[in-house]
Amino acid sequence: MEVLPTLVYINMFLCTLLSYWLWKDEKMKHKQRAKLPPGTMGWPYIGETLQMYSQDPNVFFAAKQQRYGDIFKTNLLGCPCVMLASPEAVRFVLVTHSHLFKPTYPKSKEKMIGPSALFFHQGDYHARLRKLVQNSLSPETIRKLVPDIEAIAISALESLANQQVTKTFCQTKKFAFEVGILSIFGQLNIRYREELKENYCIVEKGYNSFPTNIPGTAYQKAMVARKRLDQILNEIISERKEKKLLENDLLAHLLNFKDEKGQTLTEIQIADNIIGILFAAQDTTASALTWIIKYLHDDQKLLEAVKVTIFLRF
């Protein structure tokens, strides 16, 4: 007779605990939801991917920014995400609170650049490759490249001589690509340079397109070009190994790499990291150069001061 009330009490206690736990969980979820910025998440999994690709992605983002402000949520390419369009918000992610974030990319983009590229990784592999890249681009190495970089700049300026209108960003992109190739391969023969450029441009065009393997689409063409880039890189690597050239460029660092167990990098790892570096270096450098040119053009006093500094240094 006494067992029943005890069971009832235990049951009541468990129910109260469960309700409290569910209430707390719901409150937490609500709190978390409440912290999300404005915006819409679209359909489950595909989110707003189709909306973005059914128009110019720039128009899609501009419309969202106008409607929701500089920080809004959405769901693209299978990733729930928060889009940031203000320097303060970007500073929060990259500088003051970087420990709360880890870099991840949509799978379709990772596949195109190369899954072994360092920025898709964390831990030992990432740390070793990051150090390798930093070492291969030391100020000393770059100093030795200055005459070659200058030659690329002069040749780029000469090619503009007969043009009526020039798109600065297009030109700085070409310049950044050439400098990237120089830093990665040193003096590379023109056939390889042209083949790399041609296929890299196709990859770039497909990078932000809808990821589908349907033949003829920008994404599928880009994936084919990416495979071709692997073949070209394999040829360059084989030639370098055959000639036993003693270079100090990024490729040499990648080829000579050994971890503490004496493990070297595979050709796939080398290729993915080369394409990854080219990708990381090109648009970023080109945008920075474009802004520098704009500000120097707009402020003649600043331009004169820069000219004097450069003159004094050399």
Ligand code: HEM
């Ligand atoms: C003005 C030019 C550049 C800007 C504004 C820029 C910006 C950035 C930003 C914001 C990141 C992400 C940092 C993070 O997630 O913590 C990054 C990463 C990276 N950038 Fe740049 N970058 C520039 C030039 C370059 C160049 C020339 C290279 C060539 C080596 C390069 C290689 C990398 C690499 C390898 C990473 C990944 C680092 C890691 O995962 O640890 N970047 N860059």
